[in-house]
Amino acid sequence: MAMNRIQFQAGLSMAAFFERYGTEALCTAALERARWPDGFRCPRCGGAAHCLLHGGARKVFQCNTCRHQTSLIAGTVFQGTKLPLTVWFLALYLISQAKTGLSALALKRHLGVSYPTAWLIHHKVMQAMAARDAHYVLAGQVQVDDAYLGGERSGGKAGRGSENKIPFVAAVSFSDEGHPLRAKLSPVPAFTLTAIAQWANAHLAPGSTVRSDGLACFSAVTAAGCSHQPIVVAGRKPRDLPEFQWINTVLGNLKTSLTGSYHAFDFGKYAARYLAAFAYRFNRRFDLAALHERLLVAAARCGPHPERLVRLAEGHC
Ligand SMILES: [Zn+2]
Numbered sequence: 001m002a003m004n005r006i007q008f009q010a011g012l013s014m015a016a017f018f019e020r021y022g023t024e025a026l027c028t029a030a031l032e033r034a035r036w037p038d039g040f041r042c043p044r045c046g047g048a049a050h051c052l053l054h055g056g057a058r059k060v061f062q063c064n065t066c067r068h069q070t071s072l073i074a075g076t077v078f079q080g081t082k083l084p085l086t087v088w089f090l091a092l093y094l095i096s097q098a099k100t101g102l103s104a105l106a107l108k109r110h111l112g113v114s115y116p117t118a119w120l121i122h123h124k125v126m127q128a129m130a131a132r133d134a135h136y137v138l139a140g141q142v143q144v145d146d147a148y149l150g151g152e153r154s155g156g157k158a159g160r161g162s163e164n165k166i167p168f169v170a171a172v173s174f175s176d177e178g179h180p181l182r183a184k185l186s187p188v189p190a191f192t193l194t195a196i197a198q199w200a201n202a203h204l205a206p207g208s209t210v211r212s213d214g215l216a217c218f219s220a221v222t223a224a225g226c227s228h229q230p231i232v233v234a235g236r237k238p239r240d241l242p243e244f245q246w247i248n249t250v251l252g253n254l255k256t257s258l259t260g261s262y263h264a265f266d267f268g269k270y271a272a273r274y275l276a277a278f279a280y281r282f283n284r285r286f287d288l289a290a291l292h293e294r295l296l297v298a299a300a301r302c303g304p305h306p307e308r309l310v311r312l313a314e315g316h317c
Contacts, residue, residue: 011288017093027085028058031072034293035300043075044068077128079304083121087111089292091121092299096291100257101278123273123310128295130276131302133283138173138184139205144212144221145170145247146191149258149271166271167191169199172246173208180246183282185254185275193220200224211243254278 021027032040040050042063049064062069073079078088094110095102108118149166168187172180184203188195197220204210206225212218214232221228231243257278284291 011097012093012290012292014093017090017292021086021089021093024084024086027089028072030089030296031076031078031085031300034297035072035076042066042068043070075304077124077299077302077305080306083113083117087113088121088299089296091125092295093292095122095125096281096295097288100253101281120307120310123270124305125295125299126273126277127305127310128299128302129280130273132298133184133276133280136182136283137203137205138171138182139208140181141174141176142204142208142210142226143172143174143244143247144210144218145244145251146215146217147185147251149187149275150268166268168271168275169196169203170247170251171203172250174246180250183250183279185250185279187271187275191215191217193217196220197223200226213241213244250282253282 021030039048040061041048042050042061042065045063045066045068047063047065050061051064053060053062053069058071058073060069060071073081073085078085081088091107091111094107098106102122104115104119104122107122108115111118111121113121147168147170149168166187167190168185171184171186173182174180186199186203188199193216196217200210200221201224204221204224204226208221208226209229210218210221210226211229211231214230218230219228231241233241254275258274281291284294287294
């Protein structure tokens with residue numbers, strides 16, 4: 001089966017993880033490397049010359065040029081945390097290695113923190129994943145399909161979702177040989193021409209070739225400079241068409257992951273984040289062993305995301 005290469009890769013063993021990141025000093029050094037791979041850079045002026053101030057639990061960097069002081073975690077997703085980095089690193093490890101995602105409740109038990117703390121850690125890490133993937137657009141051969149969170153697939157009937165269902169576009173890009181490359185899963189207000197035009201402008205490279213079933217709204221990808229190839233086969237649903245095998249596989253895996261790990265009541269408010277976190281893992285599915293390190297880089301560079309922002313309902317796209 002095509003997925004076996006993914007399922008049977010080695011990953012990062014727990015023993016190897018603790019050897020690399022088992023102490024606060026090891027985590028501090030790893031975060032410093034992830035944040036500033038070429039050495040310290042002042043976040044205010046970009047200067048490299050600095051001195052270290054030791055006063056509190058964490059070292060403070062002072063820029064020699066502008067005297068700006070910053071801690072290692074200020075300006076990262078860890079900003080403001082009172083938890084040891086070892087707890088955060090273990091969270092990154094558990095989230096990166098869990099095949100079908102991880103619930104905040106499971107994270108609470110593994111980390112030994114309260115449920116609200118685990119929930120916040122989980123959402124901040126998912127936000128780092130989403131921010132990282134937001135840099136990429138899909139290009140080349142792209143398949144798209146309409147899908148819903150919180151319900152069965154639409155079967156091509158636009159706008160039929162109930163109030164509890166969150167409509168989203170499922171899109172996968174392919175190599176010239178037909179191998180799936182990257183996925184984007186993006187909530188949209190509805191499956192309308194306007195919404196798909198906005199989605200395409202945000203997530204597709206101009207010149208891409210987009211294949212979909214006959215749902216009319218997908219013709220709006222031409223607004224983003226893409227060509228559209230609807231595949232219409234009378235009497236057959238998109239899920240039965242071999243052309244859509246990978247989209248179906250991705251959506252099937254998504255459903256398994258969400259129903260196994262998360263509570264449905266979170267979806268309405270945080271759909272974009274859950275979907276982006278799933279796509280982040282899919283897009284790095286061949287690199288399980290390095291996923292923790294890549295997630296650390298994402299967390300170090302995505303900027304702070306305080307609880308106030310984490311709990312805001314998200315806009316679409
Ligand atoms: Zn400076």
